[in-house]
Amino acid sequence: xxxxxxxxxxxxxxxxxxxxxxxxxxxxxxxxxxxxxxxxxxxxxxxxxxxxxxxxxxxxxxxxxxxxxxxxxxxxxxxxxxxxxxxxxxxxxxxxxxxxxxxxxxxxxxxxxxxxxxxxxxxxxxxxx
Amino acid sequence: xxxxxxxxxxxxxxxxxxxxxxxxxxxxxxxxxxxxxxxxxxxxxxxxxxxxxxxxxxxxxxxxxxxxxxxxxxxxxxxxxxxxxxxxxxxxxxxxxxxxxxxxxxxxxxxxxxxxxxxxxxxxxxxxxxxxxxxxxxxxxxxxxxxxxxxxxxxxxxxxxxxxxxxxxxxxxxxxxxxxxxxxxxxxxxxxxxxxxxxxxxxxxxxxxxxxxxxxxxxxxxxxxxxxxxxxxxxxxxxxxxxxxxxxxxxxxxxxxxxxxxxxxxxxxxxxxxxxxxxxxxxx
Numbered sequence: 280x281x282x283x284x285x286x287x288x289x290x291x292x293x294x295x296x297x298x299x300x301x302x303x304x305x306x307x308x309x310x311x312x313x314x315x316x317x318x319x320x321x322x323x324x325x326x327x328x329x330x331x332x333x334x335x336x337x338x339x340x341x342x343x344x345x346x347x348x349x350x351x352x353x354x355x356x357x358x359x360x361x362x363x364x365x366x367x368x369x370x371x372x373x374x375x376x377x378x379x380x381x382x383x384x385x386x387x388x389x390x391x392x393x394x395x396x397x398x399x400x401x402x403x404x405x406x407x408x
Numbered sequence: 409x410x411x412x413x414x415x416x417x418x419x420x421x422x423x424x425x426x427x428x429x430x431x432x433x434x435x436x437x438x439x440x441x442x443x444x445x446x447x448x449x450x451x452x453x454x455x456x457x458x459x460x461x462x463x464x465x466x467x468x469x470x471x472x473x474x475x476x477x478x479x480x481x482x483x484x485x486x487x488x489x490x491x492x493x494x495x496x497x498x499x500x501x502x503x504x505x506x507x508x509x510x511x512x513x514x515x516x517x518x519x520x521x522x523x524x525x526x527x528x529x530x531x532x533x534x535x536x537x538x539x540x541x542x543x544x545x546x547x548x549x550x551x552x553x554x555x556x557x558x559x560x561x562x563x564x565x566x567x568x569x570x571x572x573x574x575x576x577x578x579x580x581x582x583x584x585x586x587x588x589x590x591x592x593x594x595x596x597x598x599x600x601x602x603x604x605x606x607x608x609x610x611x612x613x614x615x616x617x618x619x620x621x622x623x624x625x626x627x628x629x630x631x632x633x634x635x636x637x638x639x640x641x642x643x644x645x646x647x648x649x650x651x652x653x654x655x656x657x658x659x660x661x662x663x664x665x666x667x668x669x670x671x672x673x674x675x676x677x678x679x680x681x682x683x684x685x686x687x688x689x690x691x692x
Binding site (some may be wrong): 293309320321322324356362 | 460618
């Protein structure tokens, strides 16, 4: 069994997740990052993407958008602006948002806002799978 | 002894005061419930944000960044959160006392005010005032907090002010609210954390600059937002208990005056009767 560490995910509205986990992965500005216990201290900026939480009893998934992560050897603190469990995600809406964002990107080129919207939509769809 | 008419008039005037305080209490109660839910929901986030980021910043004192450099010995920028209205017990006064008693001399302060009560006081005492955002406290929004943090950060960056503090009222429960002052930048200590590892190497990804650029405004905004919500809940809590006490006092006075009035009335009747009896005895 892998060593466990403390994972805390907090959003402005609620404490999203709190517990002992063996591994977690999420998307940062640099790409996907996976963390095991004893990681070097690090602060990273989040990008919209899928968060996976490996507990002793199984794996949980969630969509995570914007915010930052503080990693220390014993704990990981995620201060997210938005976080959603798969059951809270409306897949149809996310699908629509994806189509809309893709169309907007095709029509008037890549703007940061639309790109983020597309990433968020994809993150939601992936998490809800 | 006051005449019957005077007693009656006083009682009526207190009765109408009681009606007002009772109505104000009800309004404050409703507002408190709303403000309290919001304050309690955001508290874990803002508290965590405060602790995490200030610990990070404290650990990375040596990084040179536009928001972290010690900027001379200019003025202290203070964000003072009071209410727009009075009749809230000691609420506004307690916050102002926190400012005047914080040890920073008046000449070394520039105060950004939220809440007319605080602004009026400081104006009449010749404090240097920054912008005013009094309308914000009625219904604090995250957007407002972002705007406030931008104003403060740009003043900090241009060295108009050399530190950023916020004074607000912490909402513990309906009756306990304590004024608090915290220093946001530069970070010198972290409240609620006894010892900080003096050597905490922190790596930033992608790099120091872009991470700090992103998290410092977020940190400022969420701490300010939390402070606004705490203060709004405290103000309504303070007003509710003040008005509750006022209503109780009014009731007590009304009881007292009713008693006096009835006594005076009974006295007058007795006297009249005695006079009639005495008169009829004299005739017969």
